[in-house]
Amino acid sequence: MSTTYESGVKDTSAVERTPLLGLRDGRLLRFLVMLFLPAMLPFAYATWRTGSPSRAIPYLTGQRLMFDVSKIDLGTIDLGTEKVIVPVHIQNTADKEMRLLGAYLSCGCMSLEDLPLTIPARSNRRVEINQTLPDAETDFTQSVKFFSDDPVSPSTHVLLNGRVKKCL
Secondary structure, three states: EEEEEEOEEOOOOOOOOOOOOEOOHHHHHEEEHHHHHHHHHHHHHHHHHHHHHHHHHHHHOOOOOOOOOEEEEEEEEOOOOOOEEEEEEEEEOOOOEEEEEEEEOOOEEEEEEEOOOOEEOOOEEEEEEEOOOOOOEEEEEEEEEEEEEOOOOOEEEEEEEEEEEEEO
């Protein structure tokens, strides 16, 4: 390809640019923005509303009570420790108050005190799980199933695991 300038000079070293996928002048970029931007807006809004990308998908599916964790690893706990208090943070992303109605505990070695609990619209609350530990060296896994008035997700599981071991 050659280019002739107004001065009459002919440039034969010019390279012809081939359009990417047949689209010239940034049309491909505009096309991609127009295609993906509408799809990303709900995800961006849900991330802003919940404060976390990991909570965006549950929010978009209608879940309004968000638990900060679903698995809690307590690690190694010194033998002789009687009890561990485990905080669980719950966020209400709804425009109305929601209630934690109760919980099913997998073991009599656990207790909850603050239920039922009303969580105002767009706010956070904390529930403490009191875990009584075994008297011998062992690994343990317990679960708590919380029940709420969330119509989309009326129950949520939280797993606790750890190891009781004699530490030196």
